[in-house]
Amino acid sequence: MAAPTPTPSSRRTFLGRLSLPERNYLADALRTETVGGVILLVAAVAALIWANAFGSSYAAVSEFHFGPASLGLDLSVEHWAADGLLAIFFFVAGVELKRELVAGELRDPKAAALPVIAALCGMAVPAVVYTAEVLIGGGSTDGWAVPTATDIAFALAVLAVIGTSLPNALRAFLLTLAVVDDLFAILIIAVFFTEKINFMALIGAFVGLVVFYLLQRAKVRGWYVYVPLAVVIWGLMYNSGIHATIAGVAMGLMLRCTRQDGETHSPGERIEHLVRPLSAGVAVPLFALFSAGVSLSGGALANVFTRPETLGVVLGLVVGKTIGIFGGTWLATRFTKAELNKDLAWADVFAIASLAGIGFTVSLLIGELAFVGDADTINEIKSAVLIGSLTAALFSGTLLKLRVRKYRMLHEAEELDEDQDGVPDVYEQGDPEYHLRMAAIHEKKAAEHRRLARLAGAASSKPDSPA
Structure with a gap:
């Protein structure tokens, strides 16, 4: 009896080559985020220098209130930023x-499993580390969510530096880790940091979101329609x-991100391209300017490593992460x-995991929400976020x-474009026309080398001129 024919491996490649559209989107998105x-x-x-060298002016600007009080929006500058x-x-x-859900890495449930599980574990373990530390040290568990966030912009800035x-x-x-992380951070904020609900305002915000959705379905265009509506939804929320x-992420999720016939970009891609630089x-930098200005006196820094809440944030x-x-x-x-891309090693995944420990923007926000009303603790938690992110x-x-x-x-191998047609060569190697173009390029180079060789030979064989 003949042995059964072995079947090819069905293992999915983890961290394999991206599709060309995904590669192009990633390049555009990360370019903006890096800047x-x-x-x-x-x-x-600047916030640290301003707060520590000119503390009184920093506090005065941060606490300056403006906005329509009749609409419940007489807020401080710091509050407006947050x-x-x-x-x-x-x-x-x-x-x-x-x-990501409809056109990116998360559209395939099997492919999505890895980054989603990684992001969930990357939020759960820091929360457990923080909670264990404060229980052992006798601190407050209120800040358990502070070390759960990843700041993609800060991480990319580190890569740039x-x-x-x-x-x-x-x-x-x-990037996918950060996107999933942001989603769960929003859920944490909505579920754990909402105390009292004004149902009339919430219903109004919901109605506004329905109108936003219907306008999208009707293909209504024009910033003069959506910007005022978005402001109303935000104020009601x-x-x-x-x-x-929450209003921001809800409106973002309502945009259509699939392309229809005749479209080079979906509405979501087009609007994201416009809003991402803003x-x-x-x-985000303005939020950091009015949230990262913490006192870094010797006592405050020492407390980060002695107080259980702040030490829990750093360790988390x-x-x-x-x-x-x-x-x-x-x-x-x-x-x-799944099997790891043969060109990479698990040490690379470990390095990316440690890079995701930079939890700046959302961690600062959650720290303010977790210890609202306790200015000293908020200042120390922010110091811990800064030190943890820097570490x-x-x-x-x-x-x-x-x-x-x-x-x-x-x-360099991924970006090589020897035929200079705007598409990296690794995406064209199965195209017969690509091989014809490359053969022509190589023949042209060879002809140029032969021409230079003949010129060099002629120059060396020319008799010396008489003295």
Whole structure:
């Protein structure tokens, strides 16, 4: 009896090559986020200098109130930055999530399992680390959610500073982690940091969202329609008692992110392309400017490593995030029968997991919500977020630098476009016309080399001129 014919492996490749449309989208999105991340770093440093060198003026500006009091919107500058500007950030996060679900890495449930499991473990383990630390030290568990967030802009800024050319698959994995992380951060804010609900305002916000959805379905276009409607929805959501940034992510999720006949970009892609620079370059840096200005006196810094709540935040970001994401990813590959890209190593996944420990923007926001009314604790929690994020950045930067030569080789191979048609060669190698173009290019180069060789030979054989 003949032995059965072996079947080819059905294992899915983890961190394999992206499709060309996904690669192009990723390049455009990360270019904006990287620039925004550098601006974010500058804003954070400016906030620290301003708050510590000119504390009275920083407090005066941050606490200055303006807005229509009759509408319940007489807010401080800091409050406007946290509730208003971050709504733009979460709007972009909502669009990103919708696009990932319908056209990106999350559209295939099997492919989505890995980043989703990694993101969930990357939020659960830091929460457990924080809770264990404060229970042992006798602190408050209120800040359990602070170390659960990842800041993609800050992480990309670190990559820009250390000059690591990560392969596209690793960048896509980091971005997908951050998108899923943002979704669950929004759910945490909505569920755990909502105390009183004004149902009339909430119903009004819901009606506004329905109108927003119907206008999208009717293909109504024009910023002069959607911007006023978005402001009304945001104001109603704020007055409902639910954090106003929920309005941003809800509207982002309602945009259509699939292309129809004749469209080069879906409405979601087009609007995200317009709003992302505003989010990354203005909204998030301004939030950082009025949230990262914490006192860094010797006593405050010492308390970060002695107080259980702040130490829990640092350990959650640096240790919890790394173990959670790496461990979740490793286990998921075993259960989903996925195999790591042969060009990469598990050390690369570990480095990305440690990079995700940079939890700046959303961690600062959750810290303010978790300890509302306790200014001293909020200041120390923010200090802990800054120190934890900085530690994660230095640790991950060191790990990534160890592999920088390998990353550069992989990145250059992915981006090589020898025939200069705007499409990297790795995406054309199965196209017969590509091979014809490359043969012509190589023949042209060979002819040029032969011509130069003949010229060199003629020059060397020419007799010396008489003295």
